[in-house]
Amino acid sequence: AFLFQYPSPMEKHVTAVETVEEKTDLSTGIIYRRRIATCQNVIPEILRKVTTSRDLVNCNSSISQVSVLKVPNVYLEEESWLNMQKRNMAMKTHCLTWTQYASLSEESVFRESLENPNWTDFTQKGRISVTGAGLLNCVLEAFAQSFLKQGVKKVSLLLEFL
Numbered sequence: 001a002f003l004f005q006y007p008s009p010m011e012k013h014v015t016a017v018e019t020v021e022e023k024t025d026l027s028t029g030i031i032y033r034r035r036i037a038t039c040q041n042v043i044p045e046i047l048r049k050v051t052t053s054r055d056l057v058n059c060n061s062s063i064s065q066v067s068v069l070k071v072p073n074v075y076l077e078e079e080s081w082l083n084m085q086k087r088n089m090a091m092k093t094h095c096l097t098w099t100q101y102a103s104l105s106e107e108s109v110f111r112e113s114l115e116n117p118n119w120t121d122f123t124q125k126g127r128i129s130v131t132g133a134g135l136l137n138c139v140l141e142a143f144a145q146s147f148l149k150q151g152v153k154k155v156s157l158l159l160e161f162l
Helices: 045-050 136-161
Strands: 014-024 031-040 052-054 063-065 073-083 088-095 102-112 120-130
Touching: 102 136, 120 136
Parallel strands: none
Antiparallel strands: 014 031, 031 073, 052 063, 073 088, 088 102, 102 120
16 A cells, blocks of 8 residues: 555655556456556756747747746656566556657566565666757756656665565
8 A cells, every 4th residue: 555655755746646547467467557647847947947949839940938847747657567476567657748848768677586586676777858958958858867866766765665
């Protein structure tokens, strides 16, 4: 139940998580879940104010001031595959907000350690790409990378806790 209560002490920015799909493959026993997480926008206010982007509505290349980052919430889609027989879980998460300007995704795998069956091996990969913000692309990517690294530390702490 600890992992399903939001906001929680470990994830203060997650305000809600809704399971939108859940099914079990009867032949393999793998449980598939798709969830949508609502998170507080953690981008610093200064970055929300100065971001520019291409005017996609008019399909021209002129640069215009757009406050696309000035939203209260960010939405993430998480898909997970839990295989109790093999004692592993794979997860893929990507951002549903700002898809025309940024791509943010991560893949995580939790599996039983080969060294000790009471341990969990955790691997994670992430990708971040920002376009349309000119020189701020690198700043926004660095901020997102830092935020994702903090998430990895939280997962490590959570695994120690459980």
